[in-house]
Amino acid sequence: MTDPETPAATPPHTGALRRAAPALLGYAAVRVLGLVTLAVWSAANGKSAHRLLSQRWDSLWYTRVAELGYGYEVRLPNGDVHANLAFFPLLPWLERLGSAVTPLSYPDAGLLVSAAASIAAAWGIFAVADHVHGHRAGVCAALVWAVLPVGIVQSMAYSESLFTALAAWSLYAVLTGRWLTAGLLAAFAGLTRPVGVAVVAALWVAAITSFVGERAQGGSTPRTDGAQVWRRALAMIIAPLGAAGYVLWVGHRTGKGPLGYLDVQAGWRNGFDGGYAFGRFVAEKLTSFPSALAGVGLIVGVALILWLYVACVRQGQPPALLVHTGIVVALALCASSYFGSKPRLLLPAFPLLFPLAVALARLRTLRSALILGGVAVASAAYGAFWLNGSGPP
Template identity: 85%
Template structure:
């Protein structure tokens, strides 16, 4: 359901002016987070730059950018960690940035993350503005910025890049710009496995639109035909990114369509419907100290489900609900790397729209106070987290 105050189609300059408060607020939150991280890291004798660009998954991405695919690590327990698990768009962009500038692969990754995070913020604003209005759009961006693990948005990881592509693809779907949506879905599918969520959202929206036009007689024959072929072409091209990479991995490993699943199994990562995660949470209740963590995890899952149901009740478009539902399902039902689940949920930005609407109804001074406090807490937590266990 589109908010009556949502914008009409505007030129880029006008759209940028409309989004400016959200983008400026987002940049301020990220700057605060990076400043706290720099101070904390210096006091801890570590390098904020290294934490952001040269640890955990960022190392795997830069190895792909520098050396291509084929690198793997064999662990003592027999597991094989292959860099084929990492989709190629971010390494391609890192390689391009290194080729056209003096930046290292790691620093090119940081630049991509910085630009992509701003693009993601703008895309989130555009979607929320269209669905719920401008104030809710600004609040949605700021809530996304202040999530506890928001510092990942500034790391040489693929979350910001994927969220930007997903948000703008969904915006294009909501605007009936089918070819743009399909092309962005291709790139989203080359960024992360969860790109299938963008494809599914596009397919559902296209089929719903097609059925609706047929049921109501469509418009003129020429306009109906133009819309129909654009939708059909978008549905065809949307899965090419994800499917192309998965099939290429299958060919390279000699396992056909199952090759990528074998690669993920080497990382002990798979889809088990949430059984392993549920057991992990349940085991936390075996002793008192860990029971607090178990209660927090259970409360977090309940909150996610409540936000999703609230989005349904508030009339979010089917494309957003399908996208969010798949992102959440894939994040919560993966069988390994439980510490990474908050990071995997980061692209599910429509979950935040109910919170954004609630903040938008407050007086500006109160919403600013709430968001300012959350921004400070997020900055401190991000610095503590990266100087500790960090994101798997």
């Protein structure tokens, strides 16, 4: 779809912002609803919403990295070693920078980064869906991502929003042929979370597919085409530097070579086992009645994710999106521990939401708004209940 504003009337960046405005305003409204609900719920329980968002669970680990650097670890009674080397550095770096240039503490700088990144992520999701499925689907995609049951994580001092923003804009750059931008963003995504490999793989697949397609068409070689080829090749080199650089640095620091990062993850009892541990966890849930309902819910959830992925394939999503989504889903579902984390680990798999977004876009605006509004209220209540309870492990 083309922007109704002409380049002469509206600068490109202004037109892009105006086009994304419904998605961004709707996203912001959902996040405000979630935060207000959390504040009220937490106050009723004698807890601090601010602390729940910025100073618990993984956010504490990121803050310690920002304040003290790497080297902190906790030895548990069972012999496990939880080392902060497991946490990739981009979010702590930004927290340290935010605290240095503002009066904010490290936790509050983390909240600021998360808030900005969540808006950037919503915009990136809109941009990708708009490019693939049109404007209405783009707006709906950003809003569906906002109203996910674990959407409150997008407002926490966690790395999910930052990673999703980098991944979404890298994928958008791939889809629009901005290869160097895509490579740089993929490198930063690789400095944010281990699943950054999904963005790198998506870029590589798209680039290789482009090379093969051009060769099949006879390989025309105007100077502009040659420059594009070099940009694409350079993007493929740049993209993995973030993840590879950090993993190799951890291996050097631990003295265990290139696979040292895997040993760090093993200290957290985390790894990739093809889904065996998760399958056993679900099976154990089915052995008694109260927990059997949770087990059935997990099975239904996994089935829904797989069905949505098949729907993405049938929609004809570009290979880059399918590769990114497939790897994010595989790493989330096949991790060997932290089963309660799986829903939030799936947040970067935003193309899974495009079939739902397209379906909503086909409805009348009022009906779509009512559906999304109702889900937003339920999501806000669930997020407040969740963070005041077990919360993200």
